[in-house]
Amino acid sequence: MDLTEDDISARVLLRRVLHTELPRSPVTRSATNVRRSMRLKNTPGLESPGSALRQRLKKKLHESASQSPAPSPKRPRSTGANTNPPVTAPSPLYDEDMTTRGLLRGIIQMETESSLLMSGQPALQESEPNLAESSVSSAGERTEGLSGVELSDLTLHTEPLTHVVRGLSRRKPQRVFSVSAFEHQLDQLPDNTEDVSRVSHKGDASQDLDSSSGSRSGLNLTLKTPFVEKRTERAGLQRKVSSRRLPSVDAFDEAVQRCLEQGPNQDHSVFQDGKTLEDSSWQKFTLGLNDVTELYVQPKKDDTVGPSEEMERDALHELKRVSEVPDSEPLIQEEKGYEMESQDDGEEEVVPSSQDDELLSAEDDIVLAPTQAMTESLPASHDVELHEREFVEEVEIGNVVEIEYEAVVETEDQKVVEIVDDSVEEIEDEEVEDENAEEVEDENAEEVEDENAEEVQDENVEEVQDENVEEVQDENIEFEDENVEEFEDGNVEEVEDENIEEVEEEIAEEVQDEEFVEAEHENIKVNPDSSQYLERITRRAHRSEGGGAILGIPAATRVTKSFGAGLNPREKDLLDLVDESRELLQDFPNEEREAPGSPEFPQLHPAAEVSTEEQRSQQHEASLAEEDVPELAEDEEEEEEDELMDSEPVNQSPEFPQEEDDDDDDDALSAELSIKTPAFVRQKRVFASPTAQTTPTVLKEVNAGPAPQVAKRAPRQKRQTEVNVLPKSYVMSVFKHFAKTKVASDVYPAINEILKKYFERLADDLEAYATHAKRKTIEVEDFELLMRRQGFVTDSTPVNILIEKYLPLEYRKLLIPVATSGNKVIPKQRR
Amino acid sequence: MDEDEAQKQRLKAAVHYTVGCLCQNIATDCEKQITKQTIAAIAETAFRQCDIFAKDLEAFARHAKRHTVTVDDVKLTARRTTALSNYIQQKSEELALNNQELKEKRKKNAAKRKSKDMEAEEENELED
Numbered sequence: 001m002d003l004t005e006d007d008i009s010a011r012v013l014l015r016r017v018l019h020t021e022l023p024r025s026p027v028t029r030s031a032t033n034v035r036r037s038m039r040l041k042n043t044p045g046l047e048s049p050g051s052a053l054r055q056r057l058k059k060k061l062h063e064s065a066s067q068s069p070a071p072s073p074k075r076p077r078s079t080g081a082n083t084n085p086p087v088t089a090p091s092p093l094y095d096e097d098m099t100t101r102g103l104l105r106g107i108i109q110m111e112t113e114s115s116l117l118m119s120g121q122p123a124l125q126e127s128e129p130n131l132a133e134s135s136v137s138s139a140g141e142r143t144e145g146l147s148g149v150e151l152s153d154l155t156l157h158t159e160p161l162t163h164v165v166r167g168l169s170r171r172k173p174q175r176v177f178s179v180s181a182f183e184h185q186l187d188q189l190p191d192n193t194e195d196v197s198r199v200s201h202k203g204d205a206s207q208d209l210d211s212s213s214g215s216r217s218g219l220n221l222t223l224k225t226p227f228v229e230k231r232t233e234r235a236g237l238q239r240k241v242s243s244r245r246l247p248s249v250d251a252f253d254e255a256v257q258r259c260l261e262q263g264p265n266q267d268h269s270v271f272q273d274g275k276t277l278e279d280s281s282w283q284k285f286t287l288g289l290n291d292v293t294e295l296y297v298q299p300k301k302d303d304t305v306g307p308s309e310e311m312e313r314d315a316l317h318e319l320k321r322v323s324e325v326p327d328s329e330p331l332i333q334e335e336k337g338y339e340m341e342s343q344d345d346g347e348e349e350v351v352p353s354s355q356d357d358e359l360l361s362a363e364d365d366i367v368l369a370p371t372q373a374m375t376e377s378l379p380a381s382h383d384v385e386l387h388e389r390e391f392v393e394e395v396e397i398g399n400v401v402e403i404e405y406e407a408v409v410e411t412e413d414q415k416v417v418e419i420v421d422d423s424v425e426e427i428e429d430e431e432v433e434d435e436n437a438e439e440v441e442d443e444n445a446e447e448v449e450d451e452n453a454e455e456v457q458d459e460n461v462e463e464v465q466d467e468n469v470e471e472v473q474d475e476n477i478e479f480e481d482e483n484v485e486e487f488e489d490g491n492v493e494e495v496e497d498e499n500i501e502e503v504e505e506e507i508a509e510e511v512q513d514e515e516f517v518e519a520e521h522e523n524i525k526v527n528p529d530s531s532q533y534l535e536r537i538t539r540r541a542h543r544s545e546g547g548g549a550i551l552g553i554p555a556a557t558r559v560t561k562s563f564g565a566g567l568n569p570r571e572k573d574l575l576d577l578v579d580e581s582r583e584l585l586q587d588f589p590n591e592e593r594e595a596p597g598s599p600e601f602p603q604l605h606p607a608a609e610v611s612t613e614e615q616r617s618q619q620h621e622a623s624l625a626e627e628d629v630p631e632l633a634e635d636e637e638e639e640e641e642d643e644l645m646d647s648e649p650v651n652q653s654p655e656f657p658q659e660e661d662d663d664d665d666d667d668a669l670s671a672e673l674s675i676k677t678p679a680f681v682r683q684k685r686v687f688a689s690p691t692a693q694t695t696p697t698v699l700k701e702v703n704a705g706p707a708p709q710v711a712k713r714a715p716r717q718k719r720q721t722e723v724n725v726l727p728k729s730y731v732m733s734v735f736k737h738f739a740k741t742k743v744a745s746d747v748y749p750a751i752n753e754i755l756k757k758y759f760e761r762l763a764d765d766l767e768a769y770a771t772h773a774k775r776k777t778i779e780v781e782d783f784e785l786l787m788r789r790q791g792f793v794t795d796s797t798p799v800n801i802l803i804e805k806y807l808p809l810e811y812r813k814l815l816i817p818v819a820t821s822g823n824k825v826i827p828k829q830r831r
Numbered sequence: 832m833d834e835d836e837a838q839k840q841r842l843k844a845a846v847h848y849t850v851g852c853l854c855q856n857i858a859t860d861c862e863k864q865i866t867k868q869t870i871a872a873i874a875e876t877a878f879r880q881c882d883i884f885a886k887d888l889e890a891f892a893r894h895a896k897r898h899t900v901t902v903d904d905v906k907l908t909a910r911r912t913t914a915l916s917n918y919i920q921q922k923s924e925e926l927a928l929n930n931q932e933l934k935e936k937r938k939k940n941a942a943k944r945k946s947k948d949m950e951a952e953e954e955n956e957l958e959d
Contacts, residue, residue: 782894
């Protein structure tokens, strides 16, 4: 006994607790009473059920003791005179039994001899109100069910303890295990978590405690669920990180810092150290001369560096702009613009005001040399870059900035570069807009964008080659109209494709003039050179900045993106950077990322790079936020445009467009995109589209609202296959329960697909019902109609009955005014 | 109840006959034969599907807080089958156009009549 007691500390503790309770509770007197009763007679002088139980327990203990060497001496005692044993032995036994020792002994003996699952713990009802009671009742039954051993008393007594002890003992290890396992799983695949949870769940189940097991399983589930989410996020992020080029990131960071340190004017000089754009034409670009080249240089360096997520965003913006500018010159402008943007991000609020004026002027003089504006914008942009890193303001500003970008783009237009910028910006805008806009809009926008993208691309190709500002402008104007709409919908892609210039122009005109002005200012600041270029740059810069500012991506990152023209590796890097930045900046809204990314991007590389980067960043953003889906499309398109415009080859672009194509219905876009868009971008798009479709239904069923999910479509593409509709353990357990046969784990993917489709269809039906009722919100009656169609609700089984039947009491009370009406039938409770 | 049953039987017979005729046409087109059991199965399925359609239509109309089943309800019922939904969409558009034309005609006629009446009144007044 002593040994046994020492061996199991938990049990001992439990016993002690129980014992202490006994004396305090009414059983206190019973303790003595029991003793007395015991002394008086071992036979079930049922003075009290507790006492009787205790007597029985003692008997069993004695018996078990007799069987074992240690207990042997007790046996004679037990078998001995009732009085004696009860007096002597019982007294110590009582003490023991009543005390932890006795109870433990009983438990240990009983448990070792009998199954642990023996229920029927009597007596300790007071100590364990719920468990004891339930256990007692159950124990009684079970003890009776036990054949050989008369463990009724002991079991009754010990069961609650045992049970409790068992539960505690099991819980602890399980909990620990689950926690540690959870941690491990965080680093590992999700399957591990599932297994762990499953195991723990199983362990719980064996406990025979619905509450405990339920709590445990629930605990497991809860543990698992967040884990899965985290894991997916991490996994996706990790993957993205690995895919990036570390050196590029570092270089980019350095470049960024350098730029920031040296200030706007000096940045250019610093940039020269960095890699130069492949296009010699860039150097020829004389818009801002110093600024331009500097800007140009800077972004290139950034590309290789691989900026953080923020930078990616900026790069995106820049890329957009870069993509717009087919020529090197435009790219340069873009870069500057992006720089400005990046700088402006932080100061978007401030800059916009100043920029508005500039933008307005720029708009007026599309062809005029925005040099002044650009120069002016440069310092502003520089500041913005600093601010860009600040994510707080970016989100808000991003939206505004994006619009501005568009406007700026429009003003600048004509240059393919602008188009590129537009595309980049559009992407950014889309991102921002998506974030702001509702999911529906995003979805619609994407679709629209896709269509537009195709159209745009064709046009862009032409425009890119066309260096006539006027022509481009006209096109842009047309585009802008389209783009404006698109932007609103979040269709950045389309705009980009068609004519960044056009879009820019149109956007500037249509959308908010102020915003455009700002963008223009930014662009202007960035691109001191030729009016056209300047305008475009300013626009782009504005846009990029607007996006970047929101995102707060460091200017450096953005710069890289902008210069991603034709440089697949650079683009990749940029995008990676963007992704990284995104990952890092998960907290930050996508808009923020976009904003910083875009301004930086134009600076860095031509459209190609920008587009790719943007795409990547966009994709990344999408993963982080559902809004990225349209962005990705944009990125893809932008990249393509950039490539078209940029002579630089884009390795990834071909892949990218393919992805887009898959997502986009436009074949034309796909063809172009395939050329330009990187593979990864394409993949992202692919994922994004399916995600978008599924997310709404999934969300509807599982979470609240499809809106958040839709936005995450683009970046989630890669991880789309990994996202499970419901936790695997839960699904498998339910499936096995209803299958009543062995079920292999291989079926889970298929079940997952089915669940996805089912929930999608469910959401679509509900939406159709709501629309049918001329409502914009899905109400309960929509669900009732759905259940009627599914056959759950008929004329004879109204919804209330189903509620009573299947939902817990809390929900019942919530859904039914009178939860305990007498005229309701209580059907058998099914799990 | 018997009347309902008898009515139901008559309806079933009518459906069965129509389905048989359609199947015969298709059989001749495909140069194949269709067994009677097949026709019976198709007829029974069609009959039950009609029942389901009717209940759904009623539910949809009630869901929209209407007392009349309209084309919108029908479209909602057939939205899953793309071919059928497209067909219904076209038909509904045609009907809409026809209705519009009819309305225009009626308006014109009404206008003409009104003008004539006005003229007649004026003449009468003048005469008077």
